[in-house]
Amino acid sequence: MSDASARLPLVLLVDDEPRILSALRRTLRREPYELLSAESCAEALRVIESQPVDVVLSDHKMPGMTGLQLLERVAARRPRAIRLLITGWTESIPPEEIRAVGVREVISKPWEDAALKESLRRACKDLAERG
């Protein structure tokens, strides 16, 4: 992607709880990303279709579809996009499923601001190195 370095990475936040989305936005407000958000998997899939999303940070337990299932679709649609899962139930998801979907990192909820920022920074660094 020729303009990848010219524009800010596009990060899509997905959570069925709007307050979580706004808290995530607050946390990442000053980070060097362009933020998008979706309150459902369906909405997230629509965003994926229309926008060149670089990173997807999704909740796991959502009505209709789990975050893992969403990220699987993301992988099919935008294989270059980096996929992160954020959930309070890290231990209840089988690790082999997480590996199968190619999730780069599972972030536990509630998150630590610094840790979350660091995870995203690493993800975007990978992105930049891939070119």
Add this chain to the structure above:
Amino acid sequence: MDQPGVGDTTLVAALGPDASPSWLRVAGERLREAEIARVGSAAECQALARSRPLDAAVVDARVGAEAEALVAWLAARAIPSLVLEPAGSDSAALAWLRAGAGECLPCGANGERIALALRRLLARERARRDALRREAASDVARAHRDIVEQLNSALLVVDATGRIAYCNPPAEQILGAGFEALHGREASDWFEPAGEGDETLIARSLRSGARFKGAEAVVTRPDGRRVPVGMSCAPIESADGTRSGVVAVFQDLSDVKQLRTQLLQHEKLASIGELAAGVAHEINNPMGFIHANLFQMAEYVQDLRRVFARVEALAQAASKSDSAELREVARALAAEAEAVDVEFVLGDLAKAVRESQEGSERIRHIVQDLRDFSHPDASERVLADLNQCLDSTANIVWPMMKHAVVLEKRYAELPVVSCFPMQLKQVFMNLLVNAYQAIEEAVGRSGETGTIALETARHGDVVRISVRDSGVGISAEHRERIFDPFFTTKKVGAGTGLGLSTSFGIVQRHGGRLTVESEPGRGSAFHVFLPVGEEGDTGE
């Protein structure tokens, strides 16, 4: 002795050379109860003996050689014979007696004498058969006794007045008393009333003839222990229908009961766990954004402070300005700042955010602990950090006891232990709640506090987890029974009496020991000893 024979009618065979010997009529009259049957030959006598029970035979030796054979044949079948002998000598008589004859008289003996001798013979035979039957009967009785005594179940026979007539060794064991202490005592003294009314099952069976099969009852032993039993009991009725007592068979159900209640306890905990997990999940989401927002708010406060410092500097400068307008703005700003007490507000805002962060941090831990606690055990043992298990359990119960308890923690470095962590947390929870209740009982409403010390240590291949309290302590007589199921000293509703017995079972299943030391009035200490296990030593 009107009935000399043993059968319904006494049958006597008579063999002799005469078709109708002279003694027969008189003897027949004397022995009215007997039927004397004339036989023509030894073979005929034998045929008679085969067809009907023959009680005795009169054999006249004058029939020749077959007399001797017949006497021997009869003797072999335990049928007594009276021989009429022609020589009339002692030696001849002796020879016949040796040959198996029961009596021997000269051939000329009259009917009277013969009847007398026959009667004697029959009486002797009856006595012999009676003795035989008695012996057989006592053999049967002995077999019965063996069956009853070697029965695995407890067996109790109660007489018509409700007193214990007999009990077998298992019954002695369950009732907690020896035979001599039980025999003749009121059976109902050993049982709690069961079902409706104030009666024991045995008393009810005795009174109404009711039968019970596998009914639940509770034995109260002289040492105070209560033993749950499964009991079947039935009245003993004589041939005429009167009740002569009750027989009760019962088995100790302590183990069965304990298993069942442990299972129940597990189920209960599992459903509480599910509920807790659901609640934890629901709390987790709002926690997530509160936590994040507070963090952000703390940063915003810093931002605002920096900005306000500049504003103040600007106002300072403006107040010295030549422009009246600027001086007025600066004055209004200073007045407003003073009215609001901006310095205080900014400081307090930061403090409020910090305190809220602290609170949210605490909620996060509680949620985490709840989730750990509700996380069901896998069917296999896992390696767990027991300090962490103990600590997270203490965190759960801490809020309910903190008004009365000072918690001291002395954790040693422990190797990971192969165990079922959820079950061990249940043990720690039981010990902590008991410790708290002991302290509560000691301090009452005085407002004083007690101490619970949590201590872990390693002794070679064994780790020890101790919960020590400064509560009321346990009296010596209670100390032996605290691990019994259903034993409780707590008020009704405050304890099931299962906590410690369940804990004991759990620790035992881990191959460990649960021990207690206590000083009444000073406090108690419970120690859980657990083997590290082979894999446990390999570390994390």
